[in-house]
Amino acid sequence: METKKEIMTKDKIVSLYMDYVLEHGQNPKSVFHFAKANDFEEAEFYTFFGTFEGLEKEIFNLFFENTLELLDKNSEYQEYDMKNKMLGFYFTFFELLTANRSYVVQALKHDSNPIKNLVKLTTLRDSFKKYISLILTDDHRIQQEKLQNFQEKAIQETAWMQLLLTLKFWIDDASPAFEKTDIFIEKSVNVSFELMNVAPMNHLLDFGKFLFKEKIYSRQ
Structure with a gap:
């Protein structure tokens, strides 16, 4: 048969x-x-x-998609604030990368030109930026509508650069169970959310609007 x-x-x-x-x-x-x-x-x-290039891009995007699938199964994750969602994403994403570390390291060190290696992450980049936009909450948005679009793009790009830095740190990490990467993730996410605190910016913008109105009305 x-x-x-x-x-x-x-x-x-x-x-x-x-x-x-x-x-x-x-x-x-x-x-x-x-x-x-x-x-x-x-x-x-x-x-x-x-092409093989398209396949390689899809591999890294599959790591991302599998990460979100695992997170969606966690009922507690749905209740997290943006910061804890980011931490949950990082720890789950790098757990999947660690399970496939040999391939990931070889793929991202394959070419002597680092730019060519980063091309493999372009689909992941697009998916990750959309994810950042989805979890971005009003707590981290500037109140002025005209600046919101610019701010959101800046946050997406900054978050992507942070992910690349974490990926580089993880590749070079020689600590047992990559425990230094876990520390790096926690500290870098904490710092990034400190820098994202928009309260001072909103106060500054409100003060600027106040001064502008005072200057206009004082001429009348």
């Missing part, structure tokens, strides 16, 4: 690709060779991905 051939899925191709990279110490030379080595049709790859 002929053995039924396994149906390829997106997750299966991702898993095979990560295994290939780890086992061979390099990326496959072509989609044809990758498919042949894993006994599936080349066309099945293109059902889900256009």
Whole structure:
């Protein structure tokens, strides 16, 4: 009796690709060779991905999506304020990265040009920025509407840079169970939310509006 051939899925191709990279110490030379080595049709790859580059971007985005899935299953997470949601995201995200550390480190150190390695994180970047926008609360928004859009983009970019710095720290971390990364996460998130405190900015803007009105009315 002929053995039924396994149906390829997106997750299966991702898993095979990560295994290939780890086992061979390099990326496959072509989609044809990758498919042949894993006994599936080349066309099945293109059902889900256009290039290896697109697949690599999706791998890091899957870490992000899996993180949110785990967080959504936690009823307590839904009640967290923005700061604790960020901490929950970081600890869960880096737990998933640690489970796949060999691949992540190899992927992000593959090219001598760090810019080319960062390209693999572009889809993750877009997803992470949307996540920041979703958890951003009024406590961290400037009251003046005209400045809110600028402020939100600034917070997204700052949060992304913080994630990159944490990722770099984690890659270089040689402490047992990456305990120094946990400390780094907690301290960096605490500092970032101290800097995000918009109360002084709102007071400054209100004072500026007051001075402006006083100056205008004093001329009448």
